[in-house]
Amino acid sequence: MSPGPPLTPADERALMRRLQAGDEEAIRILYARFSRPIFGLGLRLLGSPESAEELTQDVFVAAWRKAERYDPARGRLSTWLMSIAHNMGIDRLRRDRRHAGSVPMELEDRPIEGEPEEAGVLDRITAVRIVRTLPTAERRLLMLAYHRGMTAREIAEADGIPLGTVKTRLRAALIKLRRTEAWKRES
Numbered sequence: 001m002s003p004g005p006p007l008t009p010a011d012e013r014a015l016m017r018r019l020q021a022g023d024e025e026a027i028r029i030l031y032a033r034f035s036r037p038i039f040g041l042g043l044r045l046l047g048s049p050e051s052a053e054e055l056t057q058d059v060f061v062a063a064w065r066k067a068e069r070y071d072p073a074r075g076r077l078s079t080w081l082m083s084i085a086h087n088m089g090i091d092r093l094r095r096d097r098r099h100a101g102s103v104p105m106e107l108e109d110r111p112i113e114g115e116p117e118e119a120g121v122l123d124r125i126t127a128v129r130i131v132r133t134l135p136t137a138e139r140r141l142l143m144l145a146y147h148r149g150m151t152a153r154e155i156a157e158a159d160g161i162p163l164g165t166v167k168t169r170l171r172a173a174l175i176k177l178r179r180t181e182a183w184k185r186e187s
Contacts, residue, residue: 045089090149138173
């Protein structure tokens with residue numbers, strides 16, 4: 001089953017109504033369209049194809065079970081699915097870190113491989129370029145929070161800086177990223 005042309009917001013709403021009604025074909029369509037970027041995110045976060053595949057399957061099970069939580073007013077379907085994947089991946093990293101110490105994740109310096117851009121999701125090359133425009137302190141904190149799954153408190157303790165400073169820098173970084181992403185969509 002090939003992904004096909006990009007879904008319009010109306011297509012996404014219709015597909016989610018089918019999913020909420022228990023239509024199994026709807027989950028097959030979602031999987032065909034979004035499994036590749038979710039697998040890619042899982043691979044970057046978790047580091048192994050087996051873990052990424054398991055995460056991918058778990059994301060679609062969660063989407064099936066929580067379909068009623070999707071709100072098209074809050075964002076695109078792809079963004080909702082990638083958020084589920086990211087949150088589940090970070091939860092796994094935290095769980096694994098508790099059981100095995102720290103997880104080495106030096107993702108900031110890994111080479112960038114091009115991926116097709118999905119509707120509503122920045123491609124990895126663009127996202128990394130945008131992140132690299134941030135000041136070093138903000139970029140470092142964002143990478144620790146996003147890629148290593150560290151909480152603001154964990155970052156503050158590890159870096160020896162006040163918790164309020166960590167939160168302020170993370171918020172500033174996210175605001176800058178949102179502005180950059182909004183500018184990209186308008187141009």
